Amino acid sequence: MPAPFRTRRMVEFADTDMAGIMHFSAFFRFMEGAEHALLRSLGLSVYGIDDPAGGDAVISFPRVGASCDFSSPARCEDQLDIDVSVKKLGRSSVTYGFRLSRDGDELAAGQMTSVCCRMRTGQKPEPIPLPDDVASLLRRYAVTDGV
Numbered sequence: 788m789p790a791p792f793r794t795r796r797m798v799e800f801a802d803t804d805m806a807g808i809m810h811f812s813a814f815f816r817f818m819e820g821a822e823h824a825l826l827r828s829l830g831l832s833v834y835g836i837d838d839p840a841g842g843d844a845v846i847s848f849p850r851v852g853a854s855c856d857f858s859s860p861a862r863c864e865d866q867l868d869i870d871v872s873v874k875k876l877g878r879s880s881v882t883y884g885f886r887l888s889r890d891g892d893e894l895a896a897g898q899m900t901s902v903c904c905r906m907r908t909g910q911k912p913e914p915i916p917l918p919d920d921v922a923s924l925l926r927r928y929a930v931t932d933g934v
Protein backbone atom coordinates (compact mmCIF):
# COMPACT_ATOMS: atom_id res chain seq x y z
CA MET A 788 0.00 0.00 0.00
CA PRO A 789 1.47 3.43 -0.92
CA ALA A 790 2.34 5.89 1.84
CA PRO A 791 -0.20 8.67 2.26
CA PHE A 792 0.65 12.25 1.38
CA ARG A 793 1.69 14.03 4.60
CA THR A 794 1.70 17.68 5.50
CA ARG A 795 2.15 19.43 8.86
CA ARG A 796 0.28 22.43 10.21
CA MET A 797 0.34 24.26 13.53
CA VAL A 798 -2.88 24.95 15.40
CA GLU A 799 -3.21 28.76 15.51
CA PHE A 800 -5.03 30.71 18.22
CA ALA A 801 -7.77 31.52 15.69
CA ASP A 802 -8.38 27.76 15.17
CA THR A 803 -9.41 27.30 18.80
CA ASP A 804 -12.57 27.96 20.79
CA MET A 805 -13.28 29.34 24.25
CA ALA A 806 -12.34 25.97 25.76
CA GLY A 807 -8.87 26.36 24.24
CA ILE A 808 -9.26 23.39 21.94
CA MET A 809 -9.37 23.26 18.17
CA HIS A 810 -12.87 24.00 16.88
CA PHE A 811 -14.47 21.28 14.75
CA SER A 812 -14.70 23.59 11.72
CA ALA A 813 -10.93 24.07 11.81
CA PHE A 814 -10.44 20.32 11.28
CA PHE A 815 -12.24 20.72 7.95
CA ARG A 816 -9.97 23.66 7.01
CA PHE A 817 -6.93 21.56 7.87
CA MET A 818 -8.23 18.67 5.74
CA GLU A 819 -9.00 20.96 2.81
CA GLY A 820 -5.60 22.66 3.06
CA ALA A 821 -3.88 19.27 3.07
CA GLU A 822 -5.81 18.19 -0.01
CA HIS A 823 -4.79 21.40 -1.80
CA ALA A 824 -1.17 20.70 -0.83
CA LEU A 825 -1.46 17.17 -2.24
CA LEU A 826 -2.79 18.60 -5.52
CA ARG A 827 0.09 21.10 -5.68
CA SER A 828 2.58 18.30 -5.05
CA LEU A 829 1.20 16.56 -8.15
CA GLY A 830 1.46 19.68 -10.28
CA LEU A 831 -2.32 20.25 -10.12
CA SER A 832 -4.07 23.29 -8.74
CA VAL A 833 -7.13 23.91 -6.66
CA TYR A 834 -7.85 26.79 -9.04
CA GLY A 835 -8.70 24.32 -11.76
CA ILE A 836 -7.24 22.34 -14.61
CA ASP A 837 -7.47 22.62 -18.39
CA ASP A 838 -10.70 21.39 -19.96
CA PRO A 839 -9.89 18.09 -21.72
CA ALA A 840 -12.48 19.08 -24.35
CA GLY A 841 -10.62 22.33 -25.04
CA GLY A 842 -12.43 25.63 -24.75
CA ASP A 843 -12.18 28.10 -21.93
CA ALA A 844 -14.37 26.52 -19.25
CA VAL A 845 -12.72 25.89 -15.89
CA ILE A 846 -12.56 22.32 -14.64
CA SER A 847 -12.78 22.23 -10.88
CA PHE A 848 -13.76 20.06 -7.95
CA PRO A 849 -16.77 21.17 -5.86
CA ARG A 850 -17.42 19.15 -2.70
CA VAL A 851 -20.43 16.88 -2.35
CA GLY A 852 -19.62 15.36 1.04
CA ALA A 853 -17.41 15.86 4.08
CA SER A 854 -17.28 14.17 7.47
CA CYS A 855 -14.91 13.95 10.41
CA ASP A 856 -14.73 11.98 13.67
CA PHE A 857 -12.90 13.62 16.56
CA SER A 858 -11.20 11.32 19.06
CA SER A 859 -8.89 13.62 21.04
CA PRO A 860 -8.57 17.43 21.38
CA ALA A 861 -5.89 19.54 19.70
CA ARG A 862 -4.62 22.72 21.36
CA CYS A 863 -3.07 26.00 20.29
CA GLU A 864 0.49 25.58 18.96
CA ASP A 865 0.16 21.82 18.57
CA GLN A 866 1.86 20.60 15.41
CA LEU A 867 -0.53 18.31 13.56
CA ASP A 868 0.45 15.81 10.90
CA ILE A 869 -2.25 15.44 8.27
CA ASP A 870 -2.13 12.28 6.16
CA VAL A 871 -4.15 12.26 2.95
CA SER A 872 -4.97 9.22 0.85
CA VAL A 873 -7.32 8.52 -2.03
CA LYS A 874 -10.00 6.12 -0.79
CA LYS A 875 -12.05 5.99 -3.97
CA LEU A 876 -11.73 7.14 -7.56
CA GLY A 877 -15.07 7.01 -9.35
CA ARG A 878 -16.08 8.08 -12.84
CA SER A 879 -16.12 11.75 -11.84
CA SER A 880 -15.68 11.68 -8.07
CA VAL A 881 -12.65 11.48 -5.78
CA THR A 882 -12.98 10.54 -2.10
CA TYR A 883 -10.02 11.50 0.07
CA GLY A 884 -9.35 10.04 3.50
CA PHE A 885 -7.64 12.11 6.19
CA ARG A 886 -5.89 11.23 9.43
CA LEU A 887 -4.85 14.03 11.78
CA SER A 888 -2.32 13.11 14.44
CA ARG A 889 0.04 14.67 17.00
CA ASP A 890 3.28 12.87 17.80
CA GLY A 891 1.80 9.75 16.24
CA ASP A 892 -1.44 9.82 18.24
CA GLU A 893 -4.56 10.06 16.11
CA LEU A 894 -6.83 13.01 16.96
CA ALA A 895 -9.31 12.87 14.12
CA ALA A 896 -10.16 10.99 10.95
CA GLY A 897 -12.32 12.23 8.11
CA GLN A 898 -13.18 12.09 4.48
CA MET A 899 -14.23 14.43 1.69
CA THR A 900 -15.68 13.74 -1.75
CA SER A 901 -15.13 16.10 -4.68
CA VAL A 902 -16.63 15.84 -8.15
CA CYS A 903 -14.77 16.81 -11.29
CA CYS A 904 -16.97 19.43 -12.95
CA ARG A 905 -16.99 21.82 -15.87
CA MET A 906 -17.77 25.21 -14.34
CA ARG A 907 -19.48 27.95 -16.34
CA THR A 908 -20.50 31.26 -14.81
CA GLY A 909 -24.16 31.30 -13.82
CA GLN A 910 -24.67 27.59 -14.60
CA LYS A 911 -24.84 24.52 -12.39
CA PRO A 912 -21.53 22.63 -12.36
CA GLU A 913 -21.53 19.80 -14.93
CA PRO A 914 -19.95 16.54 -13.72
CA ILE A 915 -17.45 15.16 -16.25
CA PRO A 916 -15.25 12.04 -16.15
CA LEU A 917 -11.97 12.53 -14.33
CA PRO A 918 -9.32 13.23 -16.97
CA ASP A 919 -7.04 10.18 -17.32
CA ASP A 920 -3.90 12.13 -16.42
CA VAL A 921 -5.50 13.48 -13.24
CA ALA A 922 -6.80 10.03 -12.23
CA SER A 923 -3.39 8.55 -12.89
CA LEU A 924 -1.68 11.12 -10.65
CA LEU A 925 -4.22 10.63 -7.85
CA ARG A 926 -3.72 6.83 -7.99
CA ARG A 927 -0.29 7.39 -6.41
CA TYR A 928 -2.11 7.85 -3.13
CA ALA A 929 -4.81 5.22 -3.65
CA VAL A 930 -5.26 2.91 -0.69
CA THR A 931 -7.76 0.34 -1.97
CA ASP A 932 -7.56 -2.29 -4.69
CA GLY A 933 -9.31 -1.38 -7.91
CA VAL A 934 -9.09 2.35 -7.30
Ligand SMILES: CC(C)(COP(=O)(O)OP(=O)(O)OC[C@H]1O[C@@H](n2cnc3c(N)ncnc32)[C@H](O)[C@@H]1OP(=O)(O)O)[C@@H](O)C(=O)NCCC(=O)NCCSC(=O)c1cc(O)c2ccccc2c1O
Pocket residue numbers: 819833834847848849850851852876877878879880881900902904911912913914
Ligand atom coordinates in the same frame (compact mmCIF):
# COMPACT_ATOMS: atom_id res chain seq x y z
C1 LIG B 1 -21.33 18.65 -7.92
C2 LIG B 1 -22.73 18.47 -8.50
C3 LIG B 1 -22.91 19.32 -9.77
C4 LIG B 1 -22.87 17.02 -8.92
O1 LIG B 1 -24.15 16.88 -9.44
P1 LIG B 1 -24.93 15.54 -9.17
O2 LIG B 1 -24.83 15.19 -7.72
O3 LIG B 1 -26.27 15.67 -9.80
O4 LIG B 1 -24.06 14.54 -10.07
P2 LIG B 1 -24.14 13.00 -10.13
O5 LIG B 1 -25.37 12.46 -9.49
O6 LIG B 1 -23.89 12.68 -11.60
O7 LIG B 1 -22.92 12.50 -9.28
C5 LIG B 1 -21.60 12.78 -9.73
C6 LIG B 1 -20.66 11.98 -8.86
O8 LIG B 1 -20.70 12.46 -7.52
C7 LIG B 1 -20.97 11.39 -6.60
N1 LIG B 1 -21.75 11.96 -5.52
C8 LIG B 1 -22.79 12.79 -5.61
N2 LIG B 1 -23.22 13.14 -4.39
C9 LIG B 1 -22.41 12.50 -3.50
C10 LIG B 1 -22.31 12.49 -2.06
N3 LIG B 1 -23.14 13.18 -1.33
N4 LIG B 1 -21.33 11.73 -1.51
C11 LIG B 1 -20.47 11.02 -2.27
N5 LIG B 1 -20.49 11.02 -3.62
C12 LIG B 1 -21.46 11.74 -4.21
C13 LIG B 1 -21.75 10.38 -7.44
O9 LIG B 1 -21.63 9.11 -6.85
C14 LIG B 1 -21.00 10.49 -8.76
O10 LIG B 1 -19.76 9.80 -8.63
P3 LIG B 1 -19.06 9.02 -9.85
O11 LIG B 1 -17.64 8.87 -9.45
O12 LIG B 1 -19.76 7.71 -10.01
O13 LIG B 1 -19.17 9.88 -11.07
C15 LIG B 1 -23.83 18.82 -7.48
O14 LIG B 1 -23.88 17.79 -6.51
C16 LIG B 1 -23.61 20.15 -6.83
O15 LIG B 1 -23.60 21.19 -7.49
N6 LIG B 1 -23.45 20.13 -5.51
C17 LIG B 1 -23.20 21.35 -4.74
C18 LIG B 1 -21.69 21.55 -4.60
C19 LIG B 1 -21.40 22.61 -3.55
O16 LIG B 1 -21.94 23.68 -3.62
N7 LIG B 1 -20.54 22.24 -2.57
C20 LIG B 1 -20.22 23.10 -1.43
C21 LIG B 1 -19.21 24.17 -1.77
S1 LIG B 1 -17.89 23.66 -2.80
C22 LIG B 1 -16.45 23.91 -1.87
O17 LIG B 1 -16.51 24.11 -0.71
C23 LIG B 1 -15.15 23.81 -2.56
C24 LIG B 1 -14.05 23.56 -1.77
C25 LIG B 1 -12.81 23.40 -2.33
O18 LIG B 1 -11.73 23.13 -1.60
C26 LIG B 1 -12.65 23.50 -3.72
C27 LIG B 1 -11.43 23.30 -4.32
C28 LIG B 1 -11.32 23.38 -5.69
C29 LIG B 1 -12.40 23.68 -6.45
C30 LIG B 1 -13.63 23.89 -5.90
C31 LIG B 1 -13.76 23.79 -4.51
C32 LIG B 1 -15.01 23.97 -3.91
O19 LIG B 1 -16.07 24.28 -4.69
